[in-house]
Amino acid sequence: MRDAERFIAVTNQSEMLPFVSPEFIAFLQLRFFIAVGWHMQALIVSWYVYSLTNDPLWLALIGLAEAIPAIGMALPMGYVVDRLDKRRGIRIAVSMILLSAIGTAYLLLPESRQDWGVPVVLNGLLAMIVINGAARAIYGPSMFSSLGRIVGREHIPRASAINSAVWQAAMVSGPMAGGLLYGLFGLQTAAVTVICLMLIGGLGALRVTPKPPVEHQSGGSMREDLTMGLRFIFSRPVIVGALSLDLFAVLFGGVVALLPVFARDILHTDESGLGLLRAAMGVGSIITMTLVAWRPIGRDAGRRLLWSVAGFGLCIIAFALSSSFWLSFALLVIAGGLDAVSVVIRHTILQLATPEEMKGRVAAANTMFISSSNELGAVESGLAAKLLGTIPSVIAGGIITLLVVTIVAAKNKPLRQARIE
Numbered sequence: 001m002r003d004a005e006r007f008i009a010v011t012n013q014s015e016m017l018p019f020v021s022p023e024f025i026a027f028l029q030l031r032f033f034i035a036v037g038w039h040m041q042a043l044i045v046s047w048y049v050y051s052l053t054n055d056p057l058w059l060a061l062i063g064l065a066e067a068i069p070a071i072g073m074a075l076p077m078g079y080v081v082d083r084l085d086k087r088r089g090i091r092i093a094v095s096m097i098l099l100s101a102i103g104t105a106y107l108l109l110p111e112s113r114q115d116w117g118v119p120v121v122l123n124g125l126l127a128m129i130v131i132n133g134a135a136r137a138i139y140g141p142s143m144f145s146s147l148g149r150i151v152g153r154e155h156i157p158r159a160s161a162i163n164s165a166v167w168q169a170a171m172v173s174g175p176m177a178g179g180l181l182y183g184l185f186g187l188q189t190a191a192v193t194v195i196c197l198m199l200i201g202g203l204g205a206l207r208v209t210p211k212p213p214v215e216h217q218s219g220g221s222m223r224e225d226l227t228m229g230l231r232f233i234f235s236r237p238v239i240v241g242a243l244s245l246d247l248f249a250v251l252f253g254g255v256v257a258l259l260p261v262f263a264r265d266i267l268h269t270d271e272s273g274l275g276l277l278r279a280a281m282g283v284g285s286i287i288t289m290t291l292v293a294w295r296p297i298g299r300d301a302g303r304r305l306l307w308s309v310a311g312f313g314l315c316i317i318a319f320a321l322s323s324s325f326w327l328s329f330a331l332l333v334i335a336g337g338l339d340a341v342s343v344v345i346r347h348t349i350l351q352l353a354t355p356e357e358m359k360g361r362v363a364a365a366n367t368m369f370i371s372s373s374n375e376l377g378a379v380e381s382g383l384a385a386k387l388l389g390t391i392p393s394v395i396a397g398g399i400i401t402l403l404v405v406t407i408v409a410a411k412n413k414p415l416r417q418a419r420i421e
Contacts, residue, residue, distance in 0.1 A: 023209060027147070027208060028162070029200070029201065030204030031170075032201070034097060034202075036197050037101060037174070037197035038132070039175050039178070040177060040193065043175045043278055044108070044182055044187065046259075046260050050261070057386050059261075060380075061382070062126070062378065064378075065129040066129050066136070068133065074137050075230070080138075086211035087208050089139075090142045092138055093136075093142060094135075094139075100132045100135065101194045104128045105188070105191035105194065107121050147159060156348065157348050160344065161292045165286055165289035165290060170282070171278075175276075176278075176279045177275070178194075178275055183270055183271040183275075232362055237415065238349065242345060242346045242415065245305065249309050249312055250339075253313050253401035254316075254397070258381050262328070267328060277329060281332050284335065284339075286340075288340035289344060292341075308339070309339075309401065310405045311334070312335050313398045315398075317395055318331050319332060320391050381397070384397070
């Protein structure tokens with residue numbers, strides 16, 4: 001009798017918790033290890049490039065190298081992914097990511113700098129980042145489209161929170177591990193570890209089942225199909241408002257690209273300290289997303305989103321004024337927790353509101369916003385730091401974030417009243 005009761009309890013738990021599915025676990029394995037490798041690779045390359053150049057403009061070029069293919073290829077790849085087996089799209093992207101990791105590891109060898117010279121190595125690293133950006137244009141829509149085919153619709157809010165929490169966990173462990181490996185064992189050990197992580201993530205892709213395209217009839221031209229994701233987003237004020245907040249807050253208020261400058265020149269720390277700073281926002285995000293996975297956001301989602309982005313802007317201003325490492329770390333933890341609210345709300349709304357046959361194109365359009373805010377934010381940060389100085393540029397970004405929140409709150413009533421049901 002007790003065995004039967006235990007079986008029923010496990011069965012009921014399986015129905016409530018999507019991560020008990022083997023395929024969902026494989027999905028999370030892919031998500032986690034690829035992201036850990038990405039964030040570790042970003043830390044290694046940014047610190048190495050800044051140590052060679054001592055110029056924040058090169059940090060802007062790193063962001064631009066990833067932004068150009070990620071944004072430029074987003075709409076065409078969304079169109080392709082909607083007509084492609086999602087598993088195939090994931091595998092193509094993973095192959096490109098592995099190529100980038102191997103190429104980066106080769107360029108970071110001392111022999112490469114001696115044989116080819118510093119300018120060639122720097123440009124080669126930018127080329128590897130371009131490959132990463134192109135891979136993201138395929139990877140993002142493929143993963144987004146797959147999630148709704150792996151878990152039931154009723155599990156999407158929790159699955160979205162868990163999916164985002166896994167990404168944030170990678171944001172914590174990737175930079176921390178990268179900084180420690182770089183500082184303790186050297187550049188080459190850290191670069192080889194990135195390759196190993198990408199391989200482990202790729203094994204998860206092997207356990208994802210085929211996800212053939214959903215049949216649908218398109219009565220329009222290819223141009224209309226390509227822009228359908230954008231038109232879908234702009235037809236919904238709540239989604240436009242949420243994406244606008246994320247776009248402008250991270251575009252102007254983001255500090256991740258400048259963390260090598262803060263770490264070395266302002267907070268006077270080393271590679272390990274940079275790893276902690278880059279991980280700090282992920283720590284805050286994990287805390288928030290764990291809470292949201294347990295108790296999903298429902299009522300007052302729009303108001304919570306607005307207050308969270310405003311708090312993010314204030315944290316960024318305080319971070320710019322701080323000269324204490326641990327105070328700066330704490331402020332980034334709080335900023336990451338507040339930013340996580342925006343991520344969960346936006347991702348949940350998109351999953352619930354988007355028809356299955358359009359998810360690739362909508363995810364691609366969403367990727368354009370995300371890539372614009374992250375990579376173009378890195379470009380903006382590097383240029384502003386070059387022109388205004390590091391601290392004034394970050395303070396100005398935080399003030400602009402507060403202004404954007406004020407405008408969106410005043411103009412977008414549907415967002416203020418938004419709920420997730």
